[in-house]
Amino acid sequence: AQKITQTQPGMFVQEKEAVTLDCTYDTSDQSYGLFWYKQPSSGEMIFLIYQGSYDEQNATEGRYSLNFQKARKSANLVISASQLGDSAMYFCAMRGRRTGGGADGLTFGKGTHLIIQP
Amino acid sequence: GAGVSQTPSNKVTEKGKYVELRCDPISGHTALYWYRQSLGQGPEFLIYFQGTGAADDSGLPNDRFFAVRPEGSVSTLKIQRTERGDSAVYLCASSLGRGDTEAFFGQGTRLTVV
Numbered sequence: 001a002q003k004i005t006q007t008q009p010g011m012f013v014q015e016k017e018a019v020t021l022d023c024t025y026d027t028s029d030q031s032y033g034l035f036w037y038k039q040p041s042s043g044e045m046i047f048l049i050y051q052g053s054y055d056e057q058n059a060t061e062g063r064y065s066l067n068f069q070k071a072r073k074s075a076n077l078v079i080s081a082s083q084l085g086d087s088a089m090y091f092c093a094m095r096g097r098r099t100g101g102g103a104d105g106l107t108f109g110k111g112t113h114l115i116i117q118p
Numbered sequence: 119g120a121g122v123s124q125t126p127s128n129k130v131t132e133k134g135k136y137v138e139l140r141c142d143p144i145s146g147h148t149a150l151y152w153y154r155q156s157l158g159q160g161p162e163f164l165i166y167f168q169g170t171g172a173a174d175d176s177g178l179p180n181d182r183f184f185a186v187r188p189e190g191s192v193s194t195l196k197i198q199r200t201e202r203g204d205s206a207v208y209l210c211a212s213s214l215g216r217g218d219t220e221a222f223f224g225q226g227t228r229l230t231v232v
Binding site for chain 2: 004033035037042043044045046047050052091093104105106107108109110111
């Protein structure tokens with residue numbers, strides 16, 4: 001079965017510090033994709049970063065980077081130089097074959113509520 | 119508009135009633151997804167359309183839920199005989215094509231069944 005685990009329900013971080021949000025996953029697929037989304041209080045899911053299972057280098061997008069450790073099945077999100085506007089829910093997700101279903105659509109974790117303090 | 123549009127933004131209905139939720143994807147996006155997000159949870163996959171056809175409906179919880187996309191653009195999620203447990207935010211997302219790495223989400227429809 002495909003599963004995403006985010007063990008940090010909430011985090012408080014000082015502005016300008018770096019943040020690491022944890023994500024571990026479980027899948028029997030060899031080919032899969034890992035995603036991070038940000039969900040501010042407005043409710044819209046905002047795509048941040050993507051890592052393919054065969055990508056050898058960690059993905060980076062501006063202040064976001066994905067620390068991909070395939071053997072440990074972890075895909076942590078690192079936010080450098082945090083800003084007040086980074087306060088939001090963050091979801092880790094995976095695309096791959098779901099139990100009893102297809103390989104389209106994403107399986108999401110429960111999320112981490114990140115609060116940046118001034 | 120430039121983004122994924124979902125209407126209504128909020129819907130309150132009585133238990134047992136029928137509801138329709140609409141999603142207008144980004145123009146030109148052939149892939150369309152519906153998700154359901156309950157309070158304190160991540161989104162849960164419901165159904166995926168590629169063009170007009172439902173390529174994967176394995177996430178629909180039961181036969182009270184149905185979705186259509188007759189012309190390959192706008193999609194409607196239909197819920198019959200609503201139950202209080204159907205209360206959630208229903209999110210729609212679209213992407214250029216199947217397997218595209220970036221899907222764009224709408225702001226969702228908050229459904230409350232009383």
